[in-house]
Amino acid sequence: MANIAVIPARGGSKRIPRKNIKEFYGKPLIAYSIKAAIQSKCFDRIVVSTDDEEIAEISLKLGAEVPFMRDINLADDYTGTASVIKDTLNKLDDDSIEYACLIYATAPFLEPKYLMQGLEMLKESQNAHFTFSVTSYAFPIQRAVTLSETGQVKMINSEMLSLRSQDLEEAWHDAGQFYWGTKEAWQQALPIFSEHSLGVKLPRYLVQDIDTLEDWKTAELMYQAWRGL
Numbered sequence: 341m342a343n344i345a346v347i348p349a350r351g352g353s354k355r356i357p358r359k360n361i362k363e364f365y366g367k368p369l370i371a372y373s374i375k376a377a378i379q380s381k382c383f384d385r386i387v388v389s390t391d392d393e394e395i396a397e398i399s400l401k402l403g404a405e406v407p408f409m410r411d412i413n414l415a416d417d418y419t420g421t422a423s424v425i426k427d428t429l430n431k432l433d434d435d436s437i438e439y440a441c442l443i444y445a446t447a448p449f450l451e452p453k454y455l456m457q458g459l460e461m462l463k464e465s466q467n468a469h470f471t472f473s474v475t476s477y478a479f480p481i482q483r484a485v486t487l488s489e490t491g492q493v494k495m496i497n498s499e500m501l502s503l504r505s506q507d508l509e510e511a512w513h514d515a516g517q518f519y520w521g522t523k524e525a526w527q528q529a530l531p532i533f534s535e536h537s538l539g540v541k542l543p544r545y546l547v548q549d550i551d552t553l554e555d556w557k558t559a560e561l562m563y564q565a566w567r568g569l
Contacts (some may be wrong), residue, residue, distance in 0.1 A: 341438035342384040345377045348424045349445040350415040351392025360445040372448040374402045380452035382459050389428050391415035425526050442519040449546040450517050458520045458540045469525035470532050473515035474539035475547040480508040515547045
C-alpha cells in the first residue's frame with residue numbers, strides 16, 4: 341500500500357503575493373515542505389497541487405510531482421484544502437493509496453520526525469481517521485478578553501477569574517503544518533476537528549502561521565534564532 345503527500349500551492353495569494361514561492365532564507369518557501377516530506381521517507385509520492393506554471397516548474401525541480409494542473413474552480417480564495425486533496429486523490433485514481441498527508445506549502449519549521457510520528461499514530465490507532473499537528477497556547481485561553489470599540493475590557497469566561505492559572509486546563513490549537521488521513525476519510529470529507537483525530541504535539545517555537553507580512557517577518561526572526569543564522 342502507498343502513502344502520498346499533497347502540497348496545495350495556488351498562485352493567487354493576495355496578502356503576500358506569490359507567497360508559496362517567495363524567497364525565505366535563500367529558498368522558495370515551498371522548498372521547506374517538499375524537503376521535509378522527502379527526508380521523512382514516509383511517502384511513495386509527493387504531489388504538488390497548483391494552478392500556476394511557475395510553482396509547478398519550481399516544485400518539479402525540488403523533487404515533487406505535478407501530475408496535473410489544478411482546475412481553476414479549485415484555486416479561488418474560498419476553496420478549502422480538504423477539497424483540494426480530495427480532488428487530487430480522485431484524479432490520481434490509485435487503488436494502492438492507503439494514507440494521504442496534506443502538507444502546507446508555508447511550513448518552513450516542518451520537521452520530518454513529526455510527519456513520521458503522525459503516520460505511526462494513525463496506523464496504530466483503532467478508530468482515528470486523522471492525525472495533525474497541534475501546539476499549546478502560550479497563555480490560558482480561559483482568561484481571554486474582548487475589547488469594545490472604546491477599549492472596554494470584558495472577560496469571555498468571567499467565572500474563570502477566581503481560578504489559579506495552574507488549575508486551568510491546557511488548551512491546544514491547530515499548528516497549520518500537516519494533516520494525515522486515511523484515503524477513505526479524505527474522500528468522504530469527514531471532519532478533521534473531531535474525536536476521531538489525534539494531535540501530534542509540536543513545540544511553540546516551531547509554529548508560526550504565515551498569512552500576513554507581519555507573520556512573514558515573525559517567521560524570519562524565529563527561523564533565524566532557531567537555525568542560529
